[in-house]
Amino acid sequence: MKNFIKVLIAECHKQHRNYFNNMLIYVSLFLWPLLSFMASYYSYKAFDVEGSIVSYISGGNMPVFLLIGYMGMSFFRSVVQSAWHFSQERQGGTLEYIYLSPASRIAVIFGNALSSVFEGSVAMVVFGMLLIFYNKAALNINLFGLMAVIPIFLCASLCWGAFMNACFLYSRDSDFLFTVLEEPMEIFAGVKIPVNIFPQWARLISCIFPLTYALEALRQVTLNAAGIGDMKKVFIISIIIILVLFSATLITIYVVERHMRKTGNFILF
Amino acid sequence: MDLKVLRATIGKEFQIRLRAYPVDFMVGCILTSFYTVFGAWMMYHYFFRKRLATDFADLAGTSDYMSYAIVGSLVYLFVVRTCLNVSRRLITELREGTLESLMLAPFRRTSYFVGNMILQTIMTLGETVIAAIIGIFFGLRIHEFCLWKFITAVLLSLYGFFGLSLILGCVMIYARDTYVSQNTLFAAIFLVCGITFPKEYLPKILQMIGDIIPVTDSLTLIRSAFFGGLSTDRFIHIGIKVFIAGTVYVFTGLPLMKQLEKITLEKMEG
Numbered sequence: 001m002k003n004f005i006k007v008l009i010a011e012c013h014k015q016h017r018n019y020f021n022n023m024l025i026y027v028s029l030f031l032w033p034l035l036s037f038m039a040s041y042y043s044y045k046a047f048d049v050e051g052s053i054v055s056y057i058s059g060g061n062m063p064v065f066l067l068i069g070y071m072g073m074s075f076f077r078s079v080v081q082s083a084w085h086f087s088q089e090r091q092g093g094t095l096e097y098i099y100l101s102p103a104s105r106i107a108v109i110f111g112n113a114l115s116s117v118f119e120g121s122v123a124m125v126v127f128g129m130l131l132i133f134y135n136k137a138a139l140n141i142n143l144f145g146l147m148a149v150i151p152i153f154l155c156a157s158l159c160w161g162a163f164m165n166a167c168f169l170y171s172r173d174s175d176f177l178f179t180v181l182e183e184p185m186e187i188f189a190g191v192k193i194p195v196n197i198f199p200q201w202a203r204l205i206s207c208i209f210p211l212t213y214a215l216e217a218l219r220q221v222t223l224n225a226a227g228i229g230d231m232k233k234v235f236i237i238s239i240i241i242i243l244v245l246f247s248a249t250l251i252t253i254y255v256v257e258r259h260m261r262k263t264g265n266f267i268l269f
Numbered sequence: 270m271d272l273k274v275l276r277a278t279i280g281k282e283f284q285i286r287l288r289a290y291p292v293d294f295m296v297g298c299i300l301t302s303f304y305t306v307f308g309a310w311m312m313y314h315y316f317f318r319k320r321l322a323t324d325f326a327d328l329a330g331t332s333d334y335m336s337y338a339i340v341g342s343l344v345y346l347f348v349v350r351t352c353l354n355v356s357r358r359l360i361t362e363l364r365e366g367t368l369e370s371l372m373l374a375p376f377r378r379t380s381y382f383v384g385n386m387i388l389q390t391i392m393t394l395g396e397t398v399i400a401a402i403i404g405i406f407f408g409l410r411i412h413e414f415c416l417w418k419f420i421t422a423v424l425l426s427l428y429g430f431f432g433l434s435l436i437l438g439c440v441m442i443y444a445r446d447t448y449v450s451q452n453t454l455f456a457a458i459f460l461v462c463g464i465t466f467p468k469e470y471l472p473k474i475l476q477m478i479g480d481i482i483p484v485t486d487s488l489t490l491i492r493s494a495f496f497g498g499l500s501t502d503r504f505i506h507i508g509i510k511v512f513i514a515g516t517v518y519v520f521t522g523l524p525l526m527k528q529l530e531k532i533t534l535e536k537m538e539g
Binding site: 024027030031032035036038039042043044045046047048049180183184186187192193194197198199203 | 300301304307308309311312313315316317320321322323325329334369444446449450453456457459460464465466470471
């Protein structure tokens with residue numbers, strides 16, 4: 001266990017220094033979510049917002065609804081990006097060293113995801129501040145609910161990031177995972193369109209993304225003042241998802257390593 | 270322009286595309302366009318139940334939201350693909366280690382970039398057609414097709430996009446980064462150029478930024494070729510604007526690129 005934590009912290013520290021070596025990281029952390037948020041906000045203007053069928057969306061709190069969506073989105077996106085950055089270790093030739101060292105693989109992967117969870121948290125605090133200053137009246141927060149939701153939110157994103165990291169280790173040609181899993185997240189997880197108005201088949205797809213549940217919980221506690229009791233179901237589902245993702249990560253790491261042994265050279269398979 | 274270099278570039282690039290890069294990337298781009306269309310479809314049909322804002326038809330020139338958004342996303346796909354590949358070309362050569370040999374060869378910049386652009390245009394046309402077929406299922410309808418307007422709009426747009434790619438290429442090769450610069454530009458284009466909503470909804474300052482990116486006006490031209498809603502005079506006026514913007518971009522981009530190449534070659538090992 002001591003070893004595990006040592007590796008976890010070391011990897012975290014390494015990745016942090018790796019990302020923050022230039023200012024461009026702030027662009028991807030703040031500017032991108034802000035631009036997408038604004039694009040969605042203005043695309044809503046083409047519609048008659050007052051006529052929407054969702055009860056808690058009206059002209060007034062629609063920006064808040066969207067802002068919460070993009071806050072969660074930017075969080076999850078940063079962990080997916082960490083996976084993408086991790087796949088560059090392969091090109092950099094440092095992946096081999098990690099595999100040759102006695103470091104626990106799972107610790108390395110979680111360390112990497114954890115460092116981006118920290119980054120994501122910074123972005124989240126900024127977005128949260130923005131939200132409060134922007135429209136205090138539209139918020140209807142249940143403080144205990146929020147306290148309970150945030151750790152679950154963090155755990156879910158951490159596990160999602162770790163799982164993505166493990167997937168990206170499999171092959172150098174895994175960039176397409178990024179398109180398959182990242183962009184649909186914006187639509188299917190209900191970042192800009194609430195999930196409960198989806199047709200049945202689309203709802204099935206949205207079940208895959210942990211962000212769906214995380215956002216639902218976050219919106220319930222901040223817009224509808226839902227307490228812990230009201231959200232038992234969401235909590236249980238989230239915990240199940242966290243466990244499933246965690247075991248999927250373990251299995252993927254095992255499969256990846258076996259695949260690597262079979263196909264030989266780490267860099268070029 | 271040196272036609273030999275042009276042909277050689279097209280041949281070389283085609284080989285690279287065919288042998289080194291998998292089809293994934295193409296699928297990825299079609300998916301991006303699919304998601305945009307799908308998002309718009311969800312919003313239109315499920316979220317707002319086909320209730321558009323009262324001023325939409327006036328601003329957009331058509332009351333068919335789905336066709337409006339689909340044409341926007343097709344053009345967006347086009348911009349992303351051409352800009353991405355033309356501007357990334359030199360930095361990719363740098364990364365692959367072929368920039369030095371390219372510079373040693375009797376290489377003409379204009380032919381090289383135009384060659385890249387031509388190949389990319391042909392390949393992207395294929396993708397756009399596939400994306401358009403997907404679009405038909407989501408409700409893409411052409412109301413008032415005008416052939417000469419369409420051809421003029423496409424040619425002018427390509428010219429404008431070419432200029433834009435050169436400038437983006439300069440930024441990329443200077444910052445030696447493709448990831449952040451390209452994605453920032455694409456996110457900005459999506460916001461200010463009126464891809465899925467009329468740009469008049471934006472605040473003045475963002476509209477002004479949109480005006481200097483040729484994509485905005487190209488999109489207006491292409492939409493008017495499909496849906497009408499723009500007088501011939503106005504069409505020509507906007508067309509001239511795109512042409513001027515494109516010319517400014519091309520004629521600042523090319524010499525700037527030449528300067529930046531020198532800097533890049535100097536600090537290549539650093």
